[in-house]
Amino acid sequence: MTATTMRAAGTAAQGEKQPRVQNTGKRLGAVAVRLGAIATFALILIYFALFAPGFLSSFNLINVVEQSAILGVLAFGMAVVIIGGGSNVTEGGIDLSIAANMGLCAAVFATVLQAGYPDAVALLAAIACGVAVGALNAIAVVGLGILPLLASLAVMNIAAGAELTLTQNTVVGAASPLLAFLVSGSFLGISALAWCLILFSAIMLVFIHKTTFGLRLYAVGGHPEAARAAGINVPLHVGFTYLFSGFCAAIASVLAVSRLSASTPGSGEMLLSVLAAALLGTVFSRRLVPTIGGTLLSVLFIGFLANGFQLLNVSSYWVNGVQGALILLVVAVTSFARGPEASR
């Protein structure tokens, strides 16, 4: 399983076509960072494999992939927003509403199922809801020119409030053939939820790294003025990223409902992990921009970290802190390799 994801990440890095950087030293530095990040990842995995009982069992590995599915889908949505909006943190692309949106979609999905409608209707309703919230972001950012950080913050409040209003802050139970399939279905010994992450990653890899649209998205995020001069419809592309992150929130909500057989309050807490995964993923790319492979790697990394600690019987209270410290470590190394002028 790990081999597949590693390979997937490898193709992602190779698939990134870009002009040669003149400065050899800097290029070597970036390579060192990428290798360093992957080496850190590998070392921690090796440590767990040696000392955490049962870590390497296929059951456990698939379990981690399964647990990472929700975070993964959300992180892809966030990564696409950051790709299209640029990675400037206060003015660039960011979608703070993605986790709250997932909560709202889950509530819609579970409520529609409980009202007796079939899976297809519930799924459509969830996706419509997610994309509608995404459209609100898109209108605010593209149409009105509100800073993404700010616009999505307001939308986050709206979505979280709407979820609370819909569910009255309670657990809405849900059961359906689709959910049953997601929980218990399996193919080639890999469960349906894990397949969801694998397939979604594969589609995203092709979509972002192998299509003209993906390349244009990077152009828009990297240098909007240049992209406009080159004839790319910048607002269209930026607007799309928010619709897409809304779509990702809807997909993730279905996975979340299937895992817990219910929609539960409190999904907004995932926001920080999603941000961490999407931003941490940038260190796996040569130009230090979000990539699908890098995002997937960091999602799995976060998943393995929590899982390894659990198996080592380390208190779960440590997990957040170690996750935070690792983000800082990886990013510090990155910005050193970037050179002094890029650090600003």
Add this chain to the structure above:
Amino acid sequence: MSVSQETSASGAQRLGGFIASYSVVITFLAICLFFAVASPTFLTGANLYNVLVNNVVMLAIVALGLTIVISSGGIDLSVGVSVDMASMVFVMLLAAGYGGVFGVTVGLLAAVAVGVLNAILITRLKISPFLATLGVLFIGQSTQQLATSGGQPIYLITGYAGDQFNAIARTSLFGVPTPVLVLIACIVVVYLLLHRSVFGRAVQAMGAQPGVAWYSGLAVPRQQSLVYIGCALLCGITGILLSATVKSYVPLSGNAFLLDAIGATFIGTTLSAERRPTVIGTLLGVLLLAVVKNGLLLIGWNFYWQQVGIGVLVFLVLAVSFGLRRARQ
């Protein structure tokens, strides 16, 4: 905008510009008027006092800290950690029988330590403020969980500690409650620092033109460090006020300030033509959020609808301000 353009602008355009700049003020006044009519209790002294002490003071102090940080072009996601650290250390020291002054001092130092950590990460290790403070936020959450065996609150309602808390939160000078006096002091200090001092100009320059600030010979790392430490100190003050008001330390409670404070600061930026954060703007943003929360409660909206209401309102204020400005350009 040059003078000739100003004079040639039509009346409608000028009205649009006025609304774009003062949409927060107009909204604030309109909302106050609405609640004053809709709820008989809104304009009573007791209610306004309640809004000021319970909804405004603490959020405003955190938002002032964020105003400095955002002025410098950064962001601080770890404000909640600074609040919690001050609160935790203060309450734990009181629980162990130490004096109030000692507890407050060490509590504030704990918050400053968070700021120093942020400053080191940002200026020495060159980590972007967003990621650095995100990392500190995670670490701070773990620290609190480990220190309180998973998030057990500490309540000190009565006795010696209770008296110490009362001395902070329940006293007043010339009829003004102590927390409000603390807020006024913070406002004056931050206003002078940010808008009337050399330090403030350096901070503004860093935020508006980081490259130019650097090449002009500003000691960017030193100023940046002061920015994050100052923000953490303000959050620490909030932490002390928070634990004194609720007479307890509840782990991870500081995070509730983060999004409101960011929202208030950015709502405040709509006041300035260059969209820069200002002390006055931030305070208006805080007042707007506080009044809406209180007013919706008074007219009987439940907590869930309040959140939707605030989200929609903030969205509309931003939409009007940004939208009109864009239409004019």
